[in-house]
Amino acid sequence: MAERLEQNKNLDELIEDCLIADFSKIKLSESEIKQIKSKLPKKWWQKTIELSKSKALTAGVMGAIIYGYVLAQFVWVSPQDLEANKLNDFYIEQKIGEQVVRISLNSSGGK
Amino acid sequence: MAEDILIKGLKKGQEEAFSRLLDTYGNKVLQTAFFYLKSRELAQDICQEVLLTVFKEIKNFKGESSLYTWIYRITVNKCYDFSKQKKNQHEILIDMETVAEKDLGQPTDEQVLKKLEQESIRKALQKLDFTYREVIFLFYYQRLKIEEMAEILNCQPGTVKSRLSRGRERLKQILVEEVL
Numbered sequence: 558m559a560e561r562l563e564q565n566k567n568l569d570e571l572i573e574d575c576l577i578a579d580f581s582k583i584k585l586s587e588s589e590i591k592q593i594k595s596k597l598p599k600k601w602w603q604k605t606i607e608l609s610k611s612k613a614l615t616a617g618v619m620g621a622i623i624y625g626y627v628l629a630q631f632v633w634v635s636p637q638d639l640e641a642n643k644l645n646d647f648y649i650e651q652k653i654g655e656q657v658v659r660i661s662l663n664s665s666g667g668k
Numbered sequence: 669m670a671e672d673i674l675i676k677g678l679k680k681g682q683e684e685a686f687s688r689l690l691d692t693y694g695n696k697v698l699q700t701a702f703f704y705l706k707s708r709e710l711a712q713d714i715c716q717e718v719l720l721t722v723f724k725e726i727k728n729f730k731g732e733s734s735l736y737t738w739i740y741r742i743t744v745n746k747c748y749d750f751s752k753q754k755k756n757q758h759e760i761l762i763d764m765e766t767v768a769e770k771d772l773g774q775p776t777d778e779q780v781l782k783k784l785e786q787e788s789i790r791k792a793l794q795k796l797d798f799t800y801r802e803v804i805f806l807f808y809y810q811r812l813k814i815e816e817m818a819e820i821l822n823c824q825p826g827t828v829k830s831r832l833s834r835g836r837e838r839l840k841q842i843l844v845e846e847v848l
Contacts, residue, residue: 585712
C-alpha cells in the first residue's frame, strides 16, 4: 500500500474504492420510495375528484334513503288500512239475468 | 437533454417526472445526507424533504446551474440547517464501520488486501478535518466538478481546489504516519 501511495493516482483509486464500498450500500427501499411518492402534493383535479367522490357518496346515500322512503309510501299498506278498505275482500261479480251474484274468494264464503 | 425533459415534466407537476427524479437522484441525495448526518433515519427524512422541495420549488429554478448541482445545494443546505438545529455541526463524524457490510464466505487474498486497504483509508478519512472530508466525498464519491462543488459549498473554485489538494495530502500523511 505504501508503494501505491507514492502515486496520487493510486490514492485517488483507494479513496474512491473505500467511499464506494461504504456508501453504495445506502439505498432507498421500495417502501421508502412509495412513502416519498405518497407525500407528493395533490393536483387540483385530484382534490376535486376526491371531494366529488365523498360528495357523490353522501348524495348517493341520501338519495337512496329518500327514494326508499317515497317508495315505501306507495308500497306499504298497514294492516289497519287493509281492514278499513277491505282490501282483503276479494270477490267476483257475475250478472245472471236480473240478479248480480257476488262470489267471495275469502275464507268467509260467498254472498 | 434528458435533464431538460425532466425539468419540463417537473414544472408541469407530472408524477412520472417525480418518479424519474427519485430514480436518478434519490439514492445520491440519501447518501449525501447520510454523509452529513451519519444517521440512516435522519438521512431518509432529509432525502424526502429535499425531493419534495425540488418538486415544489422547481418553478423557481432558472437553470443558472445544472439540476444536479441545484439538488445537491438544497441537500447540503438542509443538512447544515439540521446540524445547526441540533448544535452538532462540528461533531459530525462518520463511523463507517457500522455501515460496512460484513462479507460472508471465505475471502480471497486479494479481497483481504482490499479490505485492509479500505479499512486504512476509512480510518484515515475519519481523522481528517470535516472541511477536507466534505470535498473528498463530493469529489470522489459524488463525482462533482470543482465549479459545481464551489457552487454547492458557496465558495470560490480556488478554495475547493486547495481544500481538495490539502485534504489529499493530509490523508496521505495520516496513512503513512498513523495507519501504516
